[in-house]
Amino acid sequence: MNNVLKEYLSQCQAHVEVALAARLPAAHILPERLHMAMRYSSLDGGKRMRPMLTYATGKVLGLSRELLDAPACAVELIHVYSLIHDDLPAMDDDDLRRGKLTSHKAFDEATAILAGDALQTLAFEILANDPSLQVSATQRLQMISALTRASGSQGMVGGQAIDLAAVGYELNLPELENMHIHKTGALIRASVQMATFAGVNIEPEVAKSLDHYAKCIGLSFQVKDDILDEESDTLTLGKTQGKDKNAAKPTYPALLGLAAAKVKAEELHQQAVLSLANFGAEADLLRALSLYIIQRDH
Numbered sequence: 001m002n003n004v005l006k007e008y009l010s011q012c013q014a015h016v017e018v019a020l021a022a023r024l025p026a027a028h029i030l031p032e033r034l035h036m037a038m039r040y041s042s043l044d045g046g047k048r049m050r051p052m053l054t055y056a057t058g059k060v061l062g063l064s065r066e067l068l069d070a071p072a073c074a075v076e077l078i079h080v081y082s083l084i085h086d087d088l089p090a091m092d093d094d095d096l097r098r099g100k101l102t103s104h105k106a107f108d109e110a111t112a113i114l115a116g117d118a119l120q121t122l123a124f125e126i127l128a129n130d131p132s133l134q135v136s137a138t139q140r141l142q143m144i145s146a147l148t149r150a151s152g153s154q155g156m157v158g159g160q161a162i163d164l165a166a167v168g169y170e171l172n173l174p175e176l177e178n179m180h181i182h183k184t185g186a187l188i189r190a191s192v193q194m195a196t197f198a199g200v201n202i203e204p205e206v207a208k209s210l211d212h213y214a215k216c217i218g219l220s221f222q223v224k225d226d227i228l229d230e231e232s233d234t235l236t237l238g239k240t241q242g243k244d245k246n247a248a249k250p251t252y253p254a255l256l257g258l259a260a261a262k263v264k265a266e267e268l269h270q271q272a273v274l275s276l277a278n279f280g281a282e283a284d285l286l287r288a289l290s291l292y293i294i295q296r297d298h
Contacts, residue, residue, distance in 0.1 A: 005288040012052045016076065017043060019069045023126055037107045037115035038122075042080045045098030049221070049293075050075045050191040056285040057195035057210055061202060070130035071143055071194035074123040078151050079187060081119040082160070084112050091164065094243060096234065123147065135198055142197040150190035159183025163249065171250040177219060179250070184225075185218025205278075213275040213286060220268035221293050226251040227261055232297060265294040 020042055025035040051072035058068045087094040087102040088109060095105055104112035127133070127144050149155055159182030166179065192214035196207045229243065230253050252261040272290040276283045 002288060005285065005292060008056075008285060008288075009047075009052065009292075012055055013048045015055075015065065015069075016048045016051045016072065019073050020076065023070075023073050023122070023130070033107065033111055034114055034118060037103055037111050038119055040106060041084050041097075041103045041115060042077065042119065045100065046076075046080075047296075047298075048076065049289075050079055050187060053188065053191040053214070053217075053286075053289065054194045056289060057192045058198065059285055060210070060279060060282045061195060061199045061206075062282075063195060063198055066132060067134060067198055068195060070126050070133040071198060072191075074126045074143075074147060075187065075191045075194060077119045077123040077126070078147060078156075081116040081123075082151075082156055082187075084116040084119070086160065088112060091160070092243065092247075120151070133198075139197050143194055146190050146193045146197065150186040155182055155186035155190075156184075159186065166250050168248045169250065171255065173255060176250055176252065176255055180219060180222040181215070184222040185215060188218035188221060189214040209275050209278060213272045213290070216268045216272035216275060217290050217293055220265050220272065220290070223252045223261055223265040223268065224294050224296065226253055227258065227265065228296075228298065229253075230258055269294050 021039075024039050024042055027036045027039055029035055054068050054072040054075060055065055058065065083097055084103045086092050087097055088104055094102055096102060100106070102112070103115055107115070124144060124147070127140060127147065133140065151157065153161070159179055162179045163183055166175075171179065189211065192210050196202050196210055229251065252264060256264060269290050273287050276286060279286075
C-alpha cells in the first residue's frame with residue numbers, strides 16, 4: 001500500500017468513526033441494551049471500505065467530505081446490519097467479527113436481530129433527514145432508492161439467500177458471479193452511486209464509468225475474500241478463517257482453483273482501472289483502492 005493511500009485510509013476510518021458515533025443513538029438512551037448493541041457492532045472496527053468509496057468518488061466529482069457524511073454512514077450502517085444478521089446461528093453461525101465477539105455472542109440473539117433491524121432503518125432515516133446532506137429532495141430520493149435496491153431481494157439480501165441455498169452445491173462461474181454481484185457487489189456499487197447522486201449536473205458518461213468501476217471492484221472484493229478464507233488466519237482476518245470452505249460454500253478458489261482465483265482478481269482490478277481511463281489524477285484514490293482490495297491481508 002502506498003503512503004498516500006495509507007494516510008487516506010487512516011483519515012477516512014477516523015472520520016467515519018466520528019460521523020457514525022454522532023448519528024447512532026447514545027448508549028444511555030432507552031432502550032439502553034439495544035443502543036449499546038448498535039454502537040458495539042458499528043463502532044471501533046472494520047475497514048470502512050464502503051464509506052471510503054463514497055468519499056473517494058466524491059473527490060473525483062469535487063464534492064466535500066462533509067456533504068457525503070450522511071450517505072457514507074447510511075451505506076456503512078446497512079453493511080453492519082447485514083454482518084450482524086449474517087453471523088446469526090440461523091445463517092453463518094459465527095463467533096467473531098472485526099476481531100471481537102459477534103453481536104449475538106456479546107449480547108444475545110434477540111438483541112442482535114433487533115440491533116440489525118434498527119441499524120437498517122436508521123440508514124434510511126439519515127438519508128431522509130440528516131441536515132448535513134445539503135442536496136435536493138430529488139437527490140435524497142435517488143439515494144434512498146439506490147440503497148433500498150442494493151439492500152433488498154434484488155441486491156444484498158437476495159445474494160445472501162442464493163448463498164445459503166447454494167451450500168453443498170457446485171455453482172458454475174456465471175452463477176457464482178451472479179450471487180456475488182448481489183451479495184457483495186450491490187452495496188459497493190451503491191457506495192459509489194451515493195456520491196454521484198450528491199453531485200449536480202454529473203454527465204451520464206461520468207456516472208456510467210464510475211458505476212462500471214464499482215461493479216468490477218465489487219466482484220474483486222469477494223474474490224479476494226474467498227482467497228483470504230483459504231490463505232489467511234483467524235487473528236489477521238478478525239473472523240473465523242476457513243469458515244466458507246468448511247461449510248461447503250461455493251467460492252472462487254473452490255471453483256477455479258487458488259491460482260486462477262488470484263488471476264481473476266487481477267483481471268477485475270485491471271477492468272476497474274480501465275473504467276477510469278478518462279479521469280485524471282482526481283481518480284488516483286479510486287485506482288489505488290482497487291489495487292488495495294486485491295492486495296489486502298484481511
